[in-house]
Amino acid sequence: MTASPARPALLEARALAFYRQDEPVFGPLDFQLAEGEIALVEGDNGSGKTTLLRILAGLLHVEEGELRWRGEAWQRDAQLGDVLFLGHHLGLKGDLSARENLAVAAGLYGRRDEPGPADALRRIGLAGYEDEPVRRLSAGQKKRAALVRLLLLPATLWLLDEPYANLDRTGIELVNGLLAQHAARGGAALVTSHGAVSFLGGEPRRIRMHA
């Protein structure tokens, strides 16, 4: 009997490097991320963590090296619906409510059958604030208005840049709960965080940036 071939990683970076004006920002970087895996992207300020996430979100081009998705060459446009990026800029329209912002995101990227938007907004802690223009929310509430997409949108790979910033303890536990649920159903995530985070109750997988 022959062994079945190993399943390819969900995401693989091979000698990935990025430059600005011929100056290296990071790389060469090699890593694999499997389905169900959550990894912390670590590095000093300016080491390229956000840049890496922006490349994976399709906002910057792969300049050197290779990215593979489920064993195939990374297709920037084809992978967009599979990837959810939550960056420093939360991508919220201030004049729209959390409910309306969520509807815009779901219109662009599709949504899961469950939960419904009202339930998602309640679970993220915005009950009573769903219809308030986002510009009137506190920093932590704005963060929650962005994070609620994690509950509704169907992406497999989450790219979370400082997801714990501005969150209180309950919010931090909420994010960790969402990550655990996502991993349990075969999703994967790359997370940057400068804060000490008790991550999924154990030692997280770490990807170290280096110039």
Ligand SMILES: Nc1ncnc2c1ncn2[C@@H]1O[C@H](COP(=O)(O)OP(=O)(O)OP(=O)(O)O)[C@@H](O)[C@H]1O
């Ligand atoms: N829009 C830009 N134009 C020019 N240089 C940039 C731009 N954005 C980032 N950089 C540079 O790229 C490098 C990597 O920045 P990046 O934001 O990826 O780092 P980081 O590891 O996420 O940092 P931090 O921990 O401070 O968030 C830095 O030297 C930064 O100055």
